[in-house]
Structures are given as structure tokens and as C-alpha cells.
Amino acid sequence: MTKKSTTESSSNYDHLEKMSTQELLENINKEDKTVPLAVEREILAIEKLVEVVVSRMQEGGRLFYIGAGTSGRLGVLDASECPPTFGVSHNVVIGLIAGGDGALRKAVENAEDDTEQAWKDLQEFSISKNDVLVGIAASGTTPYVIGGIKAARENGLITACITNNAGSPLSEAAEFPIEVVVGPEFVTGSTRMKSGTAQKLVLNMISTAVMIKLGRIKGNKMVDMQLSNKKLVSRGELMLMEELGISQHMASTLLEEYKSVRKVLEIFKNKPEK
Incomplete structure (x- = not known):
């Protein structure tokens, strides 16, 4: 029997269509308030990753994010904001999404199910052992992300992940797992909500802390x-x-x-x- 993951667990609320607009907004906000507390529980794990990224970047390494869907978009977003904010090259923090840049606007069918594509995508950037790869997946089961992390680790790279389920295959594959368990989504399984918010917060923390440590502030x-x-x-x-x-x-x-x-x-x- 397949075990239901936290991110797929049934919402704490039901009959959403019968709620008033105010009730919907208040309940979504109520759930969102739990996210920073979940992130707080992972501060030490985030700290370890930041220190590693700083040390690798001081040696000329780069930071890569890979993900699919919402997770991929958030990684690309964080990477794209580093050059204008911190004045670094676009080649310092790089975000890749399953299905390519076209998937930023429109979902690319089955792109996340290819276990080999992420590593192929990374080869276009001459990825090396000095680089750090962070896989982002709410479920922690996305084949594109897991495949990329496994291949990177086999090739000697530092690997990390941001996921919203504890003990997922992605966490097992990565050397530095960050597991922000936010609980069931307001709309069952809609990980663009609390899970996505948690990922955005963690990504903000990683890139900002790294850039501060590198003297960019x-x-x-x-x-x-x-x-x-x-x-x-x-x-x-x-x-x-x-x-x-x-x-x-x-x-x-x-x-x-x-x-x-x-x-x-x-x-x-x-x-x-x-």
C-alpha cells in the first residue's frame, strides 16, 4: 500500500466552495502563518548549506538550482534576482527548470519524469566539482530532480535539496537535505501554496546569506x-x-x-x- 505523503494529505478544511470570500482568505492566511515556524525548524540545516556554498564560491564555484513546476520556477526566480540585487554575473547562481525556459509560463508535459534530463541540462554549463547543486521538489519524489542530484553526487559535486516531506527519496539522495514540513495544503495537494511559500523563504535565506558572507552587502x-x-x-x-x-x-x-x-x-x- 502506497503511503500518502504530507504534501498530499487531505486539507484541514472541507467544503471550500461553501465558504465566504472572507472565510477563504482568513483560512488561507491562517495556514500561511505556520510556514515561517516550519522554516525555523530547519535553520541549522540551511546554515550548513550556506557555509558550504560560500566556501565553494570562494574557490570559483557556482550555485545551481533544479526543479520542476512551481519548484523549478522559484529556483529560476531566485537565481535571476541575484545579478540585479548583488551585482554578480548571471553565471554565479543558475536556475534550471524541467522542460526548459518555456516551462516557466506553460507546463511541459512529462518533463519532470525524465531521470536523466537534469544532468544533461547541467552539462551545458560545464558543471564541475566546485559547483553546488540544490534540488527543489515539494514532494521529494520528482524524477527529474532526484536523477540530477544522484548524478551530481556520483560525479563529486556537493548536493542539497529543499523539500516539504520528511524522509523522501530526494532527501536520501542529497548530502545536505532541507526538509520544511508545512503540513497539508489548504487545497489538498496544491503545493504552490504553503510548500511554495516555504521554498521561496528558504531560497531567499540561502542566496541572501551567501551574498552577504561574500561581501556583496x-x-x-x-x-x-x-x-x-x-x-x-x-x-x-x-x-x-x-x-x-x-x-x-x-x-x-x-x-x-x-x-x-x-x-x-x-x-x-x-x-x-x-
């Missing part, structure tokens, strides 16, 4: 962010105004010349008297 500021639009330029100006005690006009002039908050701060590191 000064104080609490994104000094390496890409100044790619007016909002970010204005943010950069405010950073310089606060750190250097200068006018908005001077901050704007310096940013226009040096194109980087960090460069300006390094050049004018001795804050003038106000």
Missing part, C-alpha cells in the same frame, strides 16, 4: 546592485547621501561618473563632517 545596503532603472538610481543616490553626507546633486553626479555605489564609497570612504 555593506552595512545593510545593496552597494553592488545594478543601476538599471530610475528607482534603483534614486536608491543609490540615497545610499550615498546617507553614507557620505552629500547632496542629491553630488550623489547623482558621482553615480553618473562611477556607475557603482560601491566604487563611490570606496573612493570617498572618509565621510566628511556635516
Whole structure:
């Protein structure tokens, strides 16, 4: 008899279609409130992974995420936000989704069932032993992710996973498992809800902590962010105004010349008297 996983367990609520809009929203919110507590229970596991990723990146390694469906999309999202936020190359944190980039918008049928495709996808990036691979799967049973993790580990890479079931095949395959068990979803089996929220929180923690440890944040500021639009330029100006005690006009002039908050701060590191 097949054992029902936590992520497939029946919702704590029933007759959802009979609830008022307010009842639906309040109950979804009630369930969502449990997610940070589940993440908190995995802090030590997340810490171990962060330390490993930092050490590998200091040696020139990269961080890869693989996943299918919602999990894959969240990995790609986290990876895509690292360059504009921390000023790193797009080749430092890389997210791959089963079925390719087209699967970000439309589901690709059976893409997640191929146990060999993830490793094939990773070969396009000349993946090596210096890299770290994180498999993301709410169920912990996705063949695409498990196959990729197993192949990577066999080839000497550091492997980790983020899953929402305890003792899953994916956790057994990975060297550094992170199991955020959030319990049954509000809509039975809809892991885009609590499970997806938990994955997003953990991914935020991993990439942000890694980048801070690598010196990509000064104080609490994104000094390496890409100044790619007016909002970010204005943010950069405010950073310089606060750190250097200068006018908005001077901050704007310096940013226009040096194109980087960090460069300006390094050049004018001795804050003038106000």
C-alpha cells in the first residue's frame, strides 16, 4: 500500500466552495502563518548549506538550482534576482527548470519524469566539482530532480535539496537535505501554496546569506546592485547621501561618473563632517 505523503494529505478544511470570500482568505492566511515556524525548524540545516556554498564560491564555484513546476520556477526566480540585487554575473547562481525556459509560463508535459534530463541540462554549463547543486521538489519524489542530484553526487559535486516531506527519496539522495514540513495544503495537494511559500523563504535565506558572507552587502545596503532603472538610481543616490553626507546633486553626479555605489564609497570612504 502506497503511503500518502504530507504534501498530499487531505486539507484541514472541507467544503471550500461553501465558504465566504472572507472565510477563504482568513483560512488561507491562517495556514500561511505556520510556514515561517516550519522554516525555523530547519535553520541549522540551511546554515550548513550556506557555509558550504560560500566556501565553494570562494574557490570559483557556482550555485545551481533544479526543479520542476512551481519548484523549478522559484529556483529560476531566485537565481535571476541575484545579478540585479548583488551585482554578480548571471553565471554565479543558475536556475534550471524541467522542460526548459518555456516551462516557466506553460507546463511541459512529462518533463519532470525524465531521470536523466537534469544532468544533461547541467552539462551545458560545464558543471564541475566546485559547483553546488540544490534540488527543489515539494514532494521529494520528482524524477527529474532526484536523477540530477544522484548524478551530481556520483560525479563529486556537493548536493542539497529543499523539500516539504520528511524522509523522501530526494532527501536520501542529497548530502545536505532541507526538509520544511508545512503540513497539508489548504487545497489538498496544491503545493504552490504553503510548500511554495516555504521554498521561496528558504531560497531567499540561502542566496541572501551567501551574498552577504561574500561581501556583496555593506552595512545593510545593496552597494553592488545594478543601476538599471530610475528607482534603483534614486536608491543609490540615497545610499550615498546617507553614507557620505552629500547632496542629491553630488550623489547623482558621482553615480553618473562611477556607475557603482560601491566604487563611490570606496573612493570617498572618509565621510566628511556635516
